[in-house]
Each structure stands twice: as C-alpha cells, then as structure tokens.
Amino acid sequence: MKRITLILFLFVAFGVQSQEAEWLTDFEKAKKTAQKQKKPILMYFTGSDWCGPCKMLKKDFWQSEEFVAQSNDFVLLEVDVPFRLDVISESQMKKNKALQAKYNKEKSFPTLLALDASGRVKDKISAYSMLRDTAPYFAFIDKARSIR
Template sequence: MKFAILLLAGSISLSFVPWQPDFETAKKLARETNKFILVNFSGSDWCGPCIRLHKEVFESQEFKELTDQSLILYNADFPRNKKNQLSKALQQSNEALADKYNPLGKFPYTVILTPGGKVIKAWEGYSNNNSAQFIEQIKSACNANRN
C-alpha cells in the first residue's frame, strides 16, 4: 500500500508543470533563463477546448520536458464563475495582455513570446490538434527562433 502511494505521488510530481503567478514574473524568469514565454488565454471554468488543451497537452510529461528546456508558462485566465474570480489586479493584467496579444478574444489562444515580448508563434483553438502534434509545433517554433 505504501509503495502504491509513493508510486502515485511520484507520477503526479513528474507531470507537474509550473505556471507563473503573474506575467511580470514570467517575463523576469524568461529573461534570466533565456527561455520563451508561452501565454495561454483560457476560460478555465467555461471553455471546453481550453480545459481539453490543459489536460491533454499542458499536463503531459512531454510538455513538462519541453518547458524544462525552453519555456516559461503563464495562463491568462478569464473565469466566469464567481468562486473562481481572480484578484482585480490579475484581471486587469490579463485584460491588458489580451488587448496586446489576443485582441479578438479567442479561446483558447496560445502565444509564444520572446523574453522581450515579441510574438514568434500563435495558435487559435485546439480542435484540430492532438497533444503530440501541438507539442511538436511548439517545439518547432522554439527551435526555429533559438539564438
């Protein structure tokens, strides 16, 4: 029984992907580590494709390995349920990010940025991708823009 619990705990920690608490922290870490920033615009409690994208791609071991090598992550979330509302400051920050990088308000919308904030690749939605294809597209975008 103890072994099963340890095995389960180990498998959970293997697929943990660290999302930054705010965009400023993500930018700072990206500059310090020379990694790209992946910003995902999502509606975590109402957008079906957003939820699927997080479960199938962002929670996968393959994606974790890619983030370890190349990415700093930030989820610009726009929840609708009152119990999931973000702080006012975080809402304003996410709205400013959306104005700049997602002005049409698409969900999910995923953008890869340089540490300086330049867009190198963007994806609208998730319906036509499977997780392996999406991860490969992210990896290719990062590799093509590596200094």
C-alpha cells in the same frame, strides 16, 4: 511490511501522476525570468471555468507526460479569463484583461503565443478541436523552442 510497501507504492504512483508544469501568472515576472534564463515565453490564454476546448487541451496536452518533460525549455505564463469571479483575484483579472486586449484581441480560446524574452510575439496557435489532436501544439512548441 506489506502495508509499508503498499503505502510507498501509492505515494510514488500519485506523486508521478500529479507532476505538472509550473505556470506563472505575472507577465513582468515571466519576462524577467525569460531574460535571466534565456528562454522563450509560452503565453496561454484560457477560460478555465467555461471553455470546453481549454479544459480538453489541459488534460490532453498541458498535463501530458510529454509536455511536462519539455516544459523546462520555456517560461510558462497562464492568462486565465474566467467567468466566475471567485476563480482569480480582481487585480489578477484586470491584469489578464489588459494582456488579452494587447495579445488576444480576437478573444479566441484557447490561444497559445510564443514570445521572446522581451515579450514580442513570434508565433501563435489558436483553437482545439473535438478530434483532440495535440500534434499541432507539439509542433508549435518544437518551433518555439528556438526563440530567444
């Protein structure tokens, strides 16, 4: 009986801990979903395999319980521009580079854009410091929540 209780406890503990927001990687699908659900899009530019601030932001903000709880208010779109060629497919890299050329010309990482359901940029926030202050990002999504 103790063994079953322990197994159930571990299952629940790891299940809760591994909850993450659901990210799309296709811009057209994100727009269709946003239009259908009447939600704003959060477009996140990251360099998942090389960008230190992106890795910190993922841990501190994107994987936080507070953000995960609010993530259903948005359609989430991750635009990864890694250095390594095995992180994403070649076709996905081409799509992501095209999105970067249009929406992140400065090539600033991390960058988060708030878009309406048609894909028009309404707001933007860039950078993440070693101070690991997530307050500006939470303020950004609070503001973005009203975009339609």
